[in-house]
Amino acid sequence: MLYIIIAGLLFITSVTTHILFCRKATRPGLQAKAFIFIALIALAVYALETTMMASVLDGRSLWSLPFKFTAGFIFVLLVPVYLSFYVLTQLTSPSQKILSTVAFLGSASYADIAASVKEEDFIMTRLNDLCASGCVQLIKGQYSLSASGRKIAWILRMMQIVLGRDIGG
Amino acid sequence: MGMDILTLGVGLISFIGFLLVHLITFRWLRPEQLLRSLVMIMIAVAGLPLILMGALFMCRCADASLTTWVCSTVLAILIEGLMCLVYVLCIFGPYETSVRMRLIREIARGSSAGISMEELLARYNHETIVNVRLRRLVGSGDIIEKDGFYHSGHKKNFFFIFMAIAQVIKKWIDR
Numbered sequence: 001m002l003y004i005i006i007a008g009l010l011f012i013t014s015v016t017t018h019i020l021f022c023r024k025a026t027r028p029g030l031q032a033k034a035f036i037f038i039a040l041i042a043l044a045v046y047a048l049e050t051t052m053m054a055s056v057l058d059g060r061s062l063w064s065l066p067f068k069f070t071a072g073f074i075f076v077l078l079v080p081v082y083l084s085f086y087v088l089t090q091l092t093s094p095s096q097k098i099l100s101t102v103a104f105l106g107s108a109s110y111a112d113i114a115a116s117v118k119e120e121d122f123i124m125t126r127l128n129d130l131c132a133s134g135c136v137q138l139i140k141g142q143y144s145l146s147a148s149g150r151k152i153a154w155i156l157r158m159m160q161i162v163l164g165r166d167i168g169g
Numbered sequence: 170m171g172m173d174i175l176t177l178g179v180g181l182i183s184f185i186g187f188l189l190v191h192l193i194t195f196r197w198l199r200p201e202q203l204l205r206s207l208v209m210i211m212i213a214v215a216g217l218p219l220i221l222m223g224a225l226f227m228c229r230c231a232d233a234s235l236t237t238w239v240c241s242t243v244l245a246i247l248i249e250g251l252m253c254l255v256y257v258l259c260i261f262g263p264y265e266t267s268v269r270m271r272l273i274r275e276i277a278r279g280s281s282a283g284i285s286m287e288e289l290l291a292r293y294n295h296e297t298i299v300n301v302r303l304r305r306l307v308g309s310g311d312i313i314e315k316d317g318f319y320h321s322g323h324k325k326n327f328f329f330i331f332m333a334i335a336q337v338i339k340k341w342i343d344r
Contacts, residue, residue, distance in 0.1 A: 001240070004244075019341045019342055022342045023344070065240055067173050067176060067240070067244060069174065070173055070177055070180075070244050073180075074251065077252060077255055080255045080258065080259050081254055084258040085334050085335050088334075088335035089339035089342065093266070094299075096332060098306060099311060099326070099328050102312055102320065102321050103321050106321075107318045107319070107320055108319045109317065109319075110317070114295065114296065117295050117298055118295045122298060123289075123295065123298075126268045129269065130272060136276060142284060143276050143279075143283050143284050143285070143289060144276065144282070145276050149276070153276075156274055156277075157277075159264050162192065163192065164192075164195070168264050168267070168270065169297070169301065
């Protein structure tokens with residue numbers, strides 16, 4: 001259990017450090033890479049700690065149950081989970097917008113919902129993000145994919161074959 | 170070491186089980202059946218680590234105390250659950266619902282010279298976004314449609330829980 005507690009504490013420390021970093025950050029936008037960097041340092045600390053303290057931590061009592069790799073893997077899995085929630089702090093999804101509109105109005109018509117979604121302008125904001133990230137380029141009023149955008153499109157095509165589902169969106 | 174690897178293995182095999190069921194069955198699901206089916210599969214597959222650990226315990230695969238076996242089972246369920254969550258949040262969710270991913274697909278389907286805004290909006294627009302999501306949300310029971318009007322279904326659905334957690338993080342960041 002000590003391994004789980006150490007991994008849990010390191011994860012809490014990583015999240016706290018990231019939140020403090022976000023408070024101080026001057027550059028606008030998502031600070032996801034910063035969290036990955038912090039999490040990697042924390043994981044290195046965990047690896048070092050568990051290697052150095054193995055003789056103390058390993059045993060047969062409840063506190064020293066041997067779950068070194070399991071705890072490390074749980075830490076790794078918690079990183080994308082936290083990042084998913086963190087992204088939600090900066091972005092609103094269309095489904096959330098629809099749900100909050102319906103909850104706010106109590107009873108909403110299709111036109112009310114469509115107006116709220118249109119007001120948020122999901123297409124233009126996302127398209128501008130894609131242009132800013134370099135996946136999409138706008139040349140003479142025509143949108144086309146850059147090399148990185150074409151890679152993503154290829155991955156999405158492969159995913160469609162594997163998942164066997166429609167185009168999505 | 171043995172129980173540690175066993176726990177990871179059982180969690181991983183259970184996740185593969187989830188992935189197989191998901192890949193086979195979700196091909197035929199309509200958007201309105203997605204959310205409910207996803208939750209049902211995740212709950213159903215959560216029992217798999219329990220069954221696998223039970224079988225391994227019966228076979229006496231590792232020399233460990235009962236406490237270790239119980240903890241190992243709980244951790245295997247946690248690993249399997251987290252892997253499912255990561256898959257849904259980071260792979261399946263974005264593929265199925267991301268506006269950005271859809272825009273990339275639509276631009277890729279255009280000619281090599283590119284696609285104009287008008288052409289893009291003719292293929293994918295706010296109406297499509299609303300229609301697909303309403304079908305999905307009505308199907309999952311998160312929204313109820315009655316006489317052409319939409320009302321909240323479940324008071325505490327996944328979206329609100331996710332938003333509540335995100336709001337807490339946002340509050341800490343903005344403090």
